[in-house]
Amino acid sequence: MARVVVDVMLKPEILDPQGQAVANALPRLGVNDVASVRIGRRVEIEFAGEADLDRAKEIADKLLANPVIEDYAVRVEA
Amino acid sequence: MARVVVDVMLKPEILDPQGQAVANALPRLGVNDVASVRIGRRVEIEFAGEADLDRAKEIADKLLANPVIEDYAVRVEA
Numbered sequence: 001m002a003r004v005v006v007d008v009m010l011k012p013e014i015l016d017p018q019g020q021a022v023a024n025a026l027p028r029l030g031v032n033d034v035a036s037v038r039i040g041r042r043v044e045i046e047f048a049g050e051a052d053l054d055r056a057k058e059i060a061d062k063l064l065a066n067p068v069i070e071d072y073a074v075r076v077e078a
Numbered sequence: 079m080a081r082v083v084v085d086v087m088l089k090p091e092i093l094d095p096q097g098q099a100v101a102n103a104l105p106r107l108g109v110n111d112v113a114s115v116r117i118g119r120r121v122e123i124e125f126a127g128e129a130d131l132d133r134a135k136e137i138a139d140k141l142l143a144n145p146v147i148e149d150y151a152v153r154v155e156a
């Protein structure tokens with residue numbers, strides 16, 4: 001089994017209300033040195049055989065990421 | 079600025095309907111060698127100063143992960 005991780009994040013120019021909600025809550029925890037918080041999706045794809053990065057990119061393109069507002073990164077994870 | 083990434087995933091024993099929905103759609107893309115798909119959250123915390131892993135763990139404990147059904151991992155990302 002080999003695991004490929006696809007990280008899907010909103011594009012930098014897109015407003016991230018979830019991330020802002022977390023960032024706004026931090027002062028109440030006494031945390032004041034955080035500049036920003038952004039929240040996205042982490043998708044773990046377990047391949048039965050070898051890790052197939054091209055295949056993972058195809059899956060990301062077609063099923064996981066909305067290319068209009070999201071970027072994604074693909075990597076093999078040990 | 080230093081970025082700490084918190085990956086929040088459902089515990090292995092918890093059913094992941096989102097991941098299963100993606101896994102079930104893969105044969106239609108001609109993808110048949112994927113054993114499983116699991117979907118979680120990726121949280122990017124940008125610290126104004128140094129990356130503070132202890133602080134990121136505190137934020138994860140209190141705001142980001144539900145300890146009953148989720149695990150999280152914290153790491154500094156270049």
